[in-house]
Amino acid sequence: xxxxxxxxxxxxxxxxxxxxxxxxxxxxxxxxxxxxxxxxxxxxxxxxxxxxxxxxxxxxxxxxxxxxxxxxxxxxxxxxxxxxxxxxxxxxxxxxxxxxxxxxxxxxxxxxxxxxxxxxxxxxxxxxxxxx
Amino acid sequence: xxxxxxxxxxxxxxxxxxxxxxxxxxxxxxxxxxxxxxxxxxxxxxxxxxxxxxxxxxxxxxxxxxxxxxxxxxxxxxxxxxxxxxxxxxxxxxxxxxxxxxxx
Numbered sequence: 001x002x003x004x005x006x007x008x009x010x011x012x013x014x015x016x017x018x019x020x021x022x023x024x025x026x027x028x029x030x031x032x033x034x035x036x037x038x039x040x041x042x043x044x045x046x047x048x049x050x051x052x053x054x055x056x057x058x059x060x061x062x063x064x065x066x067x068x069x070x071x072x073x074x075x076x077x078x079x080x081x082x083x084x085x086x087x088x089x090x091x092x093x094x095x096x097x098x099x100x101x102x103x104x105x106x107x108x109x110x111x112x113x114x115x116x117x118x119x120x121x122x123x124x125x126x127x128x129x130x131x132x
Numbered sequence: 133x134x135x136x137x138x139x140x141x142x143x144x145x146x147x148x149x150x151x152x153x154x155x156x157x158x159x160x161x162x163x164x165x166x167x168x169x170x171x172x173x174x175x176x177x178x179x180x181x182x183x184x185x186x187x188x189x190x191x192x193x194x195x196x197x198x199x200x201x202x203x204x205x206x207x208x209x210x211x212x213x214x215x216x217x218x219x220x221x222x223x224x225x226x227x228x229x230x231x232x233x234x235x236x
Contacts, residue, residue: 104227
């Protein structure tokens with residue numbers, strides 16, 4: 001790993017844009033093209049939305065952006081309730097569902113996505129995108 | 133960048149024209165939703181969204197659009213989106229909303 005950026009963010013909607021801007025900046029520095037930067041920005045926004053919405057009483061969540069030279073690895077970790085990922089169902093497109101789109105978007109835009117979740121012990125979304 | 137909406141009644145077309153400037157995300161979605169419902173309560177018409185200056189939309193913003201679309205459909209009206217930036221069009225395509233919403 002060349003460098004990493006770590007942020008501790010308040011679990012409040014108005015700070016998610018700080019996470020998005022930081023991710024865009026790092027992605028730009030690493031040489032991603034405009035389309036990939038937009039993808040990364042949205043995936044980070046969705047992961048942070050998740051942390052804000054499901055953080056319970058925890059005041060903050062953590063964002064880490066790891067510059068691996070050939071790829072960017074992003075980790076978003078909250079201390080919320082965690083969730084049953086086996087029960088997660090991808091939304092059926094065309095069915096006009098208002099929920100469940102966030103994770104679907106992340107999986108569609110990033111090259112690799114891993115979700116670690118433990119009931120009562122938070123959720124960590126680890127995702128990466130390769131520099132083309 | 134915050135969200136700014138410029139809404140006008142288009143007499144000729146008999147539509148609500150809404151120019152969206154900025155970002156629709158988890159922090160601005162409530163403002164967006166309230167403004168749309170206000171217009172729809174005032175007069176039930178087709179909505180035309182000019183997205184030339186829409187910089188960003190996430191799943192929470194799409195959720196507002198989906199639920200608003202359902203509201204509008206109840207009155208047999210429609211929503212139209214114009215001038216989407218490529219990054220926004222990509223999100224609509226990814227989520228299948230390009231097949232449901234009228235995009236021109």
